[in-house]
Amino acid sequence: MFLERIPAGIYAVNCYVLGDKATNEAIVVDPGGDVDRIIKLLEDNNLKLRYIILTHAHVDHIGGVQELRDRTGIPVYMHKADLYMLMDGRANQSVALGGPVVEAEADKLVKFVEDGDILELGELELFIIHTPGHTEGGISIQVGDFIFTGDTLFAGSIGRSDLEGGNEEKLMDSLKNKLFVLNEDLKVLPGHGPATTIGIEKATNPYVG
Numbered sequence: 001m002f003l004e005r006i007p008a009g010i011y012a013v014n015c016y017v018l019g020d021k022a023t024n025e026a027i028v029v030d031p032g033g034d035v036d037r038i039i040k041l042l043e044d045n046n047l048k049l050r051y052i053i054l055t056h057a058h059v060d061h062i063g064g065v066q067e068l069r070d071r072t073g074i075p076v077y078m079h080k081a082d083l084y085m086l087m088d089g090r091a092n093q094s095v096a097l098g099g100p101v102v103e104a105e106a107d108k109l110v111k112f113v114e115d116g117d118i119l120e121l122g123e124l125e126l127f128i129i130h131t132p133g134h135t136e137g138g139i140s141i142q143v144g145d146f147i148f149t150g151d152t153l154f155a156g157s158i159g160r161s162d163l164e165g166g167n168e169e170k171l172m173d174s175l176k177n178k179l180f181v182l183n184e185d186l187k188v189l190p191g192h193g194p195a196t197t198i199g200i201e202k203a204t205n206p207y208v209g
């Protein structure tokens, strides 16, 4: 498995490129910007982009999504409940944060996934887990020994529930009943900050009682 993290865009979100070694098919998770660098990384490693996946549609995670999909022709996979944010600079916080307003098109290159869906990537399987609470359409993606958690779970912290789409009860439910029930050895790759594991967070995360 090929895995690399790029601090992408003006908000330096963790954008991940993951590839299947057998087939060289790859995914890009949360292209916040720096599309040239993402495409070069794919090319340098002989990877064929198969899916662009959004953990959710806040601006820091989507700043490069329109450019990446337009340049590659590869669809964007996301949960439907966050679609309005993808298209609306107020909802995705890009207006409030004062940077460039980000509004992407919703057309045939936007596809929806929901809880329980499995996307195939060469010999790998991507398990989609709906983890609402930071946003209504937040998802986590488990593949192999890894799980991408977006802004739902961080090393030693959790996502905010006071931004657009947030709901504290749902966030706690997602953390306790969707993420903390998974294999403790799973390596957590969050949208911001360093990696961790489900086991470490279950034992030490101060925000999940």
Ligand SMILES: [Zn+2]
Residues within 6 Å of the ligand: 056, 058, 134, 151
């Ligand atoms: Zn967010």
Ligand SMILES: [Zn+2]
Residues within 6 Å of the ligand: 013, 058, 060, 061, 151, 191, 192
């Ligand atoms: Zn974020």
